[in-house]
Amino acid sequence: HSYPAGVAFLDGQYLPMSEAKISVLDWGFLHSDATYDTVHVWNGRFFRLDLHIERFFGGMERLRMSIPFTREQVTEILHNCVALSGHRASYVEMLTTRGASPTFSRDPRDAINRFMAFAVPFGSVANAEQRERGLHVAISNRIRIPPASVDPEIKNYHWLDLVRGLYDAYDSKAETALLLDFNGNVAEGPGFNVFAVKEGKLSTPAIGVLAGITRRTVFDLSGELGLDCNAVDVSVTALKSADEVFITSTAGGIMPVTKIDGGLIADGKVGPITRKLEKLYWDKHEDPAWSKPVSYPS
Numbered sequence: 001h002s003y004p005a006g007v008a009f010l011d012g013q014y015l016p017m018s019e020a021k022i023s024v025l026d027w028g029f030l031h032s033d034a035t036y037d038t039v040h041v042w043n044g045r046f047f048r049l050d051l052h053i054e055r056f057f058g059g060m061e062r063l064r065m066s067i068p069f070t071r072e073q074v075t076e077i078l079h080n081c082v083a084l085s086g087h088r089a090s091y092v093e094m095l096t097t098r099g100a101s102p103t104f105s106r107d108p109r110d111a112i113n114r115f116m117a118f119a120v121p122f123g124s125v126a127n128a129e130q131r132e133r134g135l136h137v138a139i140s141n142r143i144r145i146p147p148a149s150v151d152p153e154i155k156n157y158h159w160l161d162l163v164r165g166l167y168d169a170y171d172s173k174a175e176t177a178l179l180l181d182f183n184g185n186v187a188e189g190p191g192f193n194v195f196a197v198k199e200g201k202l203s204t205p206a207i208g209v210l211a212g213i214t215r216r217t218v219f220d221l222s223g224e225l226g227l228d229c230n231a232v233d234v235s236v237t238a239l240k241s242a243d244e245v246f247i248t249s250t251a252g253g254i255m256p257v258t259k260i261d262g263g264l265i266a267d268g269k270v271g272p273i274t275r276k277l278e279k280l281y282w283d284k285h286e287d288p289a290w291s292k293p294v295s296y297p298s
């Protein structure tokens with residue numbers, strides 16, 4: 001096996017990615033019983049790390065997991081992983097699994113929760129060409145796991161629906177997938193939220209989706225630009241007849257969509273509001289109120 005260059009934190013130690021190994025008996029692996037968060041470092045600076053830490057601790061609380069680290073200690077561990085990796089553009093993940101039970105008991109309360117983290121090179125949902133011309137997306141006929149089953153507020157690894165949607169999309173020559181919710185409205189895709197722009201107003205699905213930090217950032221940036229932005233039900237028709245469509249993720253930021261199910265969005269060109277938000281988003285990566293520098297060893 002080979003692994004990307006990076007540094008992991010596991011059981012109190014900082015290790016190269018190739019040495020960061022967990023037990024096959026961990027409930028995180030056996031039952032998707034885990035929560036995680038991802039944050040990125042761009043130009044040597046963490047972007048909105050405090051919001052990611054808050055979401056991560058909120059997920060652990062709801063799953064009744066506890067770790068022997070405070071928010072400040074987790075922040076420091078993530079900084080150390082990036083500093084030791086030397087990456088100036090990094091994808092950083094923190095996760096807590098239910099862990100393994102010393103007796104293989106079936107009671108999750110017997111498992112010892114396990115926190116780990118790692119920093120690897122930054123990777124985007126969209127490549128350079130796709131960011132330039134806009135992504136081609138397929139609407140999947142798989143339904144995103146409903147919120148009554150798995151609370152999407154808890155960032156989780158229930159991704160089988162998303163991954164199968166992605167393969168279906170590849171089969172139909174699209175580049176990524178969008179899944180619908182139980183009512184047939186648009187939900188989210190493999191690792192991203194979605195927005196539609198119509199007559200200068202933005203909308204994004206309200207329920208059954210992760211409260212993405214990039215999604216939240218789009219609300220904040222729309223406010224700065226004086227644009228109306230709302231979380232509502234978004235129908236497939238509304239999405240396909242929008243003036244502009246874009247997706248949002250920590251792994252890539254704000255990324256244009258110009259084709260859905262083979263049909264163009266408006267004239268098929270990336271729209272002005274998408275471009276304006278995208279620029280402002282990356283500009284904020286230099287702003288000390290939004291981003292904090294990593295102290296790399298000299």
Ligand code: PMP
Nearest residue numbers: 191192193210212213214249250
């Ligand atoms: N939805 C899902 C299912 C995700 O996994 C992610 C990111 N991993 C997102 C949306 C986007 O969230 P964020 O902007 O916080 O990266």
